[in-house]
Amino acid sequence: MTVTLADVAARAGVSAATVSRVLNSNYPVAEATRDRVLRAVAELEYVANGPASALAAATSDLVGILVNDVADPFFGVLASAVQAEMSDGGGPGGEKLAVVCNTGGSPERELTYLTLLHRQRAGAVVLTGGAVEDSAHTAALAARIARLAAAGTQVVLCGRPPLPAAAAGAHAAEAPAANGPRAAGRAAARAVGAGPAPLTVAFDNRGGARALTEHLVGLGHRRIGCVAGPERLTTTRHRLEGHRAALAAHGVEDAPGRTVHGAYDRASGYAAAHELLRRDDRLTAVVAANDTVALGVCAALRERGLRVPEDVSVAGFDDLPFSADAVPALTTVRLPLGHAGALAGRLAMGREPAPPAGVTLLSSELVIRNSTAPL
Template sequence: MGESGRSVTITEIAREAGVSVPTVSRVVNGRGDVAAATRERVEELLRRHDYRRPQRPRTVARAGLLDLVFDDLDSPWAVEIIRGVEDVAHAAGIGTVVSAVHRRTTSARRWLGNLRTRASDGVVLVASSLAPALARELLEATVPVVVVDPTGGPVEGAPSVGATNWAGGLSATEHLVRLGHRRVAHVSGPTGMLCSRARLGGYRAGLESAGLVVDPGLVREGDFYQESGLREGTALLALPDPPTAVFAASDQIALGVYEAVRRAGLRVPEDVSVVGFDDLTLAAWASPPLTTVHQPLVQMGALAARTVLAVGAGEEPANPRVELATTLVVRDSTAPPRAG
């Protein structure tokens, strides 16, 4: 027990020992993949604090299940992540349990409670709004966790997989500038999300490197969905000096901008060029086909699944944070601005 009879957590033990939560978890569970000096330091702290090790049935070496958890499942990019995770799970001969916590603490707590009652080989967490307290509880459940964060930030102590969002925003903006656009707008994702801020940062850098001033009036906050693209696109096109190009932080926002352009009696790309982000399947089937930044979502899901299984097998990730490269895919939604 800790001070004042309070039970100490493995997060606190990890902080005091100067190691990661997964390392303490491996010591607690008696695994051998921890350096002797580290194990001795952690064990000494566990004894000092009278830490009570969880009584978990250990008769089954492997649960045969991988948990995949989303904030929501109503976005096409979720399907891409699922494909990548399931490819790896299938090859490993295990099943995948897909859950959605719907951005609500009660749903997340209910899912976590369910996880505690059964075995799992690991959790791939694709969630941006898991409360810090719940994130700590998840790590303390001694189940390997890897975070995929196209929409959110890392969970302390867990490896994470993402994409080069800043570089993607830069390449999208530089493409539009090279075409001759000088009034380039950006409809971002929620600015509380790290990936949104990184794409916005790339957009700003693309303009500034070309000697262009970032006009705050051309930067609008969306939510990754079509409705925000329509709303913010309509507002941008109603400006006295509207943009000739829009970089949208997702393909879905971009399609909303398409509709705003259509309702304004204009055309893509003759009047307004549009670039998206994700390269979902629907991007190639849009009219016109959408120029976009390819985010390797399937590969991100697959890497996360391989990583969480490796951690569960006792391997230490070579890098706690891995970002896969984004690439610009040029299609028919971008063109030089109309003369005059």
């Protein structure tokens, strides 16, 4: 059946231990011996048994990335950046198997994947995706993360807010009891990376949203509709807060009914825009939950015979790849997706020193294009 370490050892005329040492290059092996072993490996086309290695070494070369929806460009770009950083075994440890897991935005699947990755003894996990503001789920998530950390897996949150301190502390007391010198050694090695709360790389959604709305207000707009994201998401709340702060700062009334919640997809934007105009057809601007939603909003406006930006200005969020090509090109808030992903990846692989507080807040940039115009 399959070629095993022993086969390689036999062929090279050395012991299994030596082959293992050559392959993991963590022990001095004479040049000649090494060559002999490598030749045998090549000749036999030996492929190590990952599970066996993982079992013996108590850690696998699997690293995971959780996203809400791979089909959503936002996550696609983010995942791609994280993956590039993680799979490259540049640092200590060779080639990693960086995999992305699609939660479909379901909190349950998020937990399931975390458990599956734990089960596989993944070396690191980057968790992206909307944080649901549900204390039960947050607690469950924090517990799951704490267990991963306790097992030596570095967890990094990316593009989502840090875990509430209270939740993060849960299960922290779960200090592993040492039994036997060997186990103690491992436990100690684990304790090192396992801080109280997972590292976080977040976006300044509030600031970005605020800048965006101020841009609109500066253009003279006063009747500004808002198509917000799903109600229970922290990201949604932050963007909404930024939006409202801008309105308040400039003395613009935030009339009730000017905000509609929806999903982060085009259909939501389309429906929400119609609803917004039904409530008040004198709107002169609309800020959307993100660029995809903005596209839906534009479609709805066009359907009603309103031109963008002549009649109504529309602004997006995220600056996804397609946004610059849309007609009109979208004014939006650029999130440093690639940078965030790379940073999260490096943090997860321990290739980057963790920031003091464990949280890095990345600022955004207002990108003004053609979908917004003076009143």
